[in-house]
Amino acid sequence: MRPLRVGRATRDAAVLVFIGVFLFAAAWWLELYEKLAAFIDSHEFMQADELFIALLIVGILGFAFGYRRLHDLKVEVAHRRRAERDVSWIAAHDPLTRLPNRIGLKQQVDRLREDGKTGKPHMAMVIDIQGFKHINDLQGNEIGDEILAVIADRLRDIFIGCYLFRLGGDQFYAAQESSITKDWEKLARRAIKKVAEPIEINGRSYEVSAYVGMARYPDDAANIKYLLRCALSAASAAKREHSNEMKWFDTAVDEATARYAELDKQLRAALKAGEVRPYYQPMIDLTSGRIIGFEALARWRRPDGSFVSPAEFIPLAEETGMIGELSNVLFTQACQDAAKWPRGVRLSFNVSPTQFSNRSFGRQMLDTLATTGLSPNQLEVEITESMFVKDVQLVAVLLDELREAGVHIAIDDFGTGYSSLSQLSRLRFDKLKIDRSFVSSFLDDARQAMIIRAMIGLGRGLGMKTIAEGIEEASQAETLKLLGCHQGQGFLFSRAVPAEQATSLLQMTWPTRSEDTTATN
Numbered sequence: 215m216r217p218l219r220v221g222r223a224t225r226d227a228a229v230l231v232f233i234g235v236f237l238f239a240a241a242w243w244l245e246l247y248e249k250l251a252a253f254i255d256s257h258e259f260m261q262a263d264e265l266f267i268a269l270l271i272v273g274i275l276g277f278a279f280g281y282r283r284l285h286d287l288k289v290e291v292a293h294r295r296r297a298e299r300d301v302s303w304i305a306a307h308d309p310l311t312r313l314p315n316r317i318g319l320k321q322q323v324d325r326l327r328e329d330g331k332t333g334k335p336h337m338a339m340v341i342d343i344q345g346f347k348h349i350n351d352l353q354g355n356e357i358g359d360e361i362l363a364v365i366a367d368r369l370r371d372i373f374i375g376c377y378l379f380r381l382g383g384d385q386f387y388a389a390q391e392s393s394i395t396k397d398w399e400k401l402a403r404r405a406i407k408k409v410a411e412p413i414e415i416n417g418r419s420y421e422v423s424a425y426v427g428m429a430r431y432p433d434d435a436a437n438i439k440y441l442l443r444c445a446l447s448a449a450s451a452a453k454r455e456h457s458n459e460m461k462w463f464d465t466a467v468d469e470a471t472a473r474y475a476e477l478d479k480q481l482r483a484a485l486k487a488g489e490v491r492p493y494y495q496p497m498i499d500l501t502s503g504r505i506i507g508f509e510a511l512a513r514w515r516r517p518d519g520s521f522v523s524p525a526e527f528i529p530l531a532e533e534t535g536m537i538g539e540l541s542n543v544l545f546t547q548a549c550q551d552a553a554k555w556p557r558g559v560r561l562s563f564n565v566s567p568t569q570f571s572n573r574s575f576g577r578q579m580l581d582t583l584a585t586t587g588l589s590p591n592q593l594e595v596e597i598t599e600s601m602f603v604k605d606v607q608l609v610a611v612l613l614d615e616l617r618e619a620g621v622h623i624a625i626d627d628f629g630t631g632y633s634s635l636s637q638l639s640r641l642r643f644d645k646l647k648i649d650r651s652f653v654s655s656f657l658d659d660a661r662q663a664m665i666i667r668a669m670i671g672l673g674r675g676l677g678m679k680t681i682a683e684g685i686e687e688a689s690q691a692e693t694l695k696l697l698g699c700h701q702g703q704g705f706l707f708s709r710a711v712p713a714e715q716a717t718s719l720l721q722m723t724w725p726t727r728s729e730d731t732t733a734t735n
């Protein structure tokens with residue numbers, strides 16, 4: 215915005231007044247008035263006196279007009295200055311929490327530089343709110359906004375005398391000119407504790423938590439500007455490791471963050487290039503030894519032939535929000551492959567907890583079934599227990615939608631979560647998948663064996679099928695069968711294989727007694 219010339223207007227007025235006084239004095243000194251009076255008297259017929267009075271009146275009115283315009287101009291300038299201040303405040307602040315935003319942070323760094331304070335030791339901390347996105351997706355933006363406002367107020371109470379910013383989304387940033395790490399750690403612990411306190415809105419209680427990453431200048435960052443990047447990297451590490459404690463920046467961790475970002479970029483490209491495809495691991499009926507279905511497992515095969523483990527890229531896709539797109543691609547392909555299998559052979563597909571944030575998720579799955587021609591009865595959806603930690607009601611609605619259409623629901627990695635039993639009494643599942651951590655050791659460990667026995671009993675009691683994952687030895691398969699486990703899956707039978715090989719496996723029958731060791735065609 216161009217600055218208004220109010221200073222020049224005042225200067226002009228002053229010069230004009232000066233010229234006026236000078237002309238008046240000169241006229242007086244030259245006795246111009248007497249000469250003018252004589253002229254008017256001698257030229258009465260020309261009406262010069264009236265003309266002179268009219269000119270005087272015009273002059274006075276002109277002066278009054280000029281004065282008023284000058285006043286208006288001053289008011290307008292004040293107005294525009296205020297508006298300019300408001301606009302720059304709005305640009306530098308987040309309207310919801312009224313905290314400075316990234317622009318505010320940049321301005322703050324500029325101010326520190328101008329004041330020559332960028333060389334002083336500083337502490338910084340990124341507070342990443344965990345669970346917020348989930349609530350925001352499920353409960354709507356209004357509730358999400360209120361939660362953020364409450365968190366901002368709590369942080370404001372903690373970071374008194376510090377700079378506090380909202381970086382956008384669910385991330386906050388605090389900084390202080392200080393070199394005392396102990397005090398900063400104390401503040402971080404208070405922030406983690408305060409953020410985790412329940413938030414009451416309209417009679418409902420919401421809970422979120424915080425991952426905190428910290429960095430210091432000059433120890434970690436080369437300059438003050440770089441401090442934010444270091445704290446962000448530490449917060450990402452805390453998030454990756456699900457650490458409830460704050461984490462200090464660490465160069466090795468920073469390299470891991472860079473690798474993670476690189477992997478994210480590569481995964482996006484791989485998805486476009488069709489490098490990520492479903493492979494199929496057979497699920498075997500332990501009594502007949504025949505395949506009753508296949509679990510689709512994501513496989514990312516790089517052009518050089520190497521594989522990236524889904525244990526690496528699925529959590530990454532969940533975190534970056536790419537899981538929806540990835541899952542769509544895999545699910546469509548898996549349905550197309552499964553549509554070629556005999557009708558009794560089921561496709562089992564893993565669904566990530568984060569996908570349940572998308573309310574139309576069930577509908578989308580059913581649409582894909584319809585377009586690929588796979589019957590809903592042929593589909594089984596595998597969900598893990600962690601799905602129920604947050605909003606059981608909504609998950610129940612989405613699962614019901616799928617169940618009503620005929621889709622089977624299996625609870626995966628059973629026994630490794632912490633909400634299973636309470637959820638089993640509230641939600642209906644068709645199958646319980648016993649996690650491979652129990653299967654790998656139950657033959658040598660009496661306590662694990664008791665747990666497996668209890669799980670199979672629980673499944674039977676609730677009318678569910680049971681399947682044991684990770685069977686690697688024939689003795690495991692045989693004992694599980696004797697204990698009443700219906701199905702098995704594991705390297706003993708087959709690893710996950712590409713679609714073409716899966717079809718040829720369909721002809722096979724596996725022995726489920728330890729003395730028989732070879733599969734037959």
Ligand code: C2E
Pocket residue numbers: 495510511512523524525528541544564565566596626627650683684685686703704705706710
């Ligand atoms: P999961 O659903 O529990 O899948 C079973 C995992 O156990 C697979 O690992 C499988 O290869 C492995 N496995 C099967 N039999 C044996 C065995 O006998 N011994 C041993 N040691 N391992 C066995 P994978 O393919 O690495 O997948 C890991 C996890 O990644 C899966 O665990 C699942 O949670 C996730 N995942 C894989 N594909 C997808 C997908 O398409 N979508 C989603 N959301 N998650 C997926």
Ligand code: MG
Pocket residue numbers: 509564596626
């Ligand atoms: Mg699974």
Ligand code: MG
Pocket residue numbers: 626627647649683
């Ligand atoms: Mg599993």
